[in-house]
Amino acid sequence: MQEGDMPKVRTIQYRTILNSHVRFTTEFILRLEDGSTGTGAAPQGETISIYEDRKVSITPETIIQAIQNDGIMGKSISQVEFDQYLQQNISTFGRNNAYSLSLAFFNAERQTRSAFELFDRQPSQLRPPRLCLNILNGGWHAYTNPVLSDFSEFMLVAKSDDIQEVIGEHNKIQKAVKARLNTQTKTVVSGNPVNIFSKKDNRAPIEFLLDTVESLGLSGKYDLMIDASAGDLWTPEGYRLAITDNSTYSSEQFMEYWKGLIREYHLRFLEDPFREQDAETWRALTTSQEDVIVIGDNYYSSSAERIEIGAAGHHTHAAIIKPNQAGTITATRRAVEAAQHTGQIVITSHRSISTEETFISLLTCMVGAQYIKIGPLETDYSSVVRLNEIIRLTEPL
Numbered sequence: 001m002q003e004g005d006m007p008k009v010r011t012i013q014y015r016t017i018l019n020s021h022v023r024f025t026t027e028f029i030l031r032l033e034d035g036s037t038g039t040g041a042a043p044q045g046e047t048i049s050i051y052e053d054r055k056v057s058i059t060p061e062t063i064i065q066a067i068q069n070d071g072i073m074g075k076s077i078s079q080v081e082f083d084q085y086l087q088q089n090i091s092t093f094g095r096n097n098a099y100s101l102s103l104a105f106f107n108a109e110r111q112t113r114s115a116f117e118l119f120d121r122q123p124s125q126l127r128p129p130r131l132c133l134n135i136l137n138g139g140w141h142a143y144t145n146p147v148l149s150d151f152s153e154f155m156l157v158a159k160s161d162d163i164q165e166v167i168g169e170h171n172k173i174q175k176a177v178k179a180r181l182n183t184q185t186k187t188v189v190s191g192n193p194v195n196i197f198s199k200k201d202n203r204a205p206i207e208f209l210l211d212t213v214e215s216l217g218l219s220g221k222y223d224l225m226i227d228a229s230a231g232d233l234w235t236p237e238g239y240r241l242a243i244t245d246n247s248t249y250s251s252e253q254f255m256e257y258w259k260g261l262i263r264e265y266h267l268r269f270l271e272d273p274f275r276e277q278d279a280e281t282w283r284a285l286t287t288s289q290e291d292v293i294v295i296g297d298n299y300y301s302s303s304a305e306r307i308e309i310g311a312a313g314h315h316t317h318a319a320i321i322k323p324n325q326a327g328t329i330t331a332t333r334r335a336v337e338a339a340q341h342t343g344q345i346v347i348t349s350h351r352s353i354s355t356e357e358t359f360i361s362l363l364t365c366m367v368g369a370q371y372i373k374i375g376p377l378e379t380d381y382s383s384v385v386r387l388n389e390i391i392r393l394t395e396p397l
Helices: 060-069 079-088 095-109 161-183 201-217 251-265 279-288 304-312 329-341 359-366 381-391
Strands: 007-020 024-032 037-040 130-136 153-158 185-189 192-196 223-228 238-241 245-251 269-271 293-296 318-321 345-349 371-374
Touching: 007 060, 007 269, 024 095, 024 130, 037 095, 060 095, 095 329, 095 359, 130 161, 130 201, 153 201, 161 201, 161 223, 161 381, 185 329, 201 223, 201 251, 223 381, 238 251, 245 251, 251 279, 279 293, 279 318, 293 304, 293 345, 304 318, 304 329, 318 329, 329 345, 329 359, 359 381, 371 381
Parallel strands: 130 371, 223 269, 269 293, 293 318, 318 345, 345 371
Antiparallel strands: 007 024, 024 037, 130 153, 153 223, 185 192, 238 245
């Protein structure tokens, strides 16, 4: 694109809107000189990595004034250049604010350019990803089908990419899960009521879920996935399972713990089994077995550089991509490219606190991501909105 053809930012404004936890968040409204307008609001995570913002004290007015003072308004600028500016100021603006602005610019450009053009690819039939379906939730933030567990999510990964078939089966699974959970004893974890099984052990929800799937005759159609979010388990003494039996493991012991679950339950996908700073143990698990796909989420925090380093060191088999972790649209695309050219499986994911924004659906389909983490569909309608967009995007041409 020639400089004269590049967009120019005319104005940036903001409003506050509600996210999926009914809390107010900032949405930026960016208008280009040609009148095209885009909005952007960032999601948020509850179990965040050490690389993400904890708290950035800056007002939207201050950010907009800084952009004005830095001469960005009225200047011919591409998405890559705008994102480069945001990346340079990310420590001041905050990662979520930077992503919201980048997304607003992208959405403004979508008013006059096709998604294929913006992603530098020829128009073609898009394929749906396979769904990693959120079924049971544990940890300190368990709301939907909550169970007593140290691990945040127990998922079923569809082997088919037929969304209609998978959602029909998902609904049967959810109905059976809810009926069985209604008979379980309840306890409270971090202020949230959760279901407790006969033993305080992370094996209990695994057995519950696999038994439910088997009772419906669906065992061969889904793989088991666990998101351990193990950075939250780390203490100075080691990995502590504080919610179940309060046992503590060294890195080597925790690797053996995971190997036991892999053997016993045919665990196929394992996300964040160790903390971000335990690289050698990541490598040891990934290289010592071939049964489970080791996935870096918080470990990479959607950074192209960290993905390239981890892939070169054989730390993982797959990388999760979350756009607001990357900080800009350009950084998100570079993270995907880093995963793809190093042979990592690409799994996209939304965050637990979200808006109705559907960029993650577009990204998933345009880059050909093999999987997307989604749900819980029955209690998070924003997940349904994103899935509907995937259905629209992958309709036959």
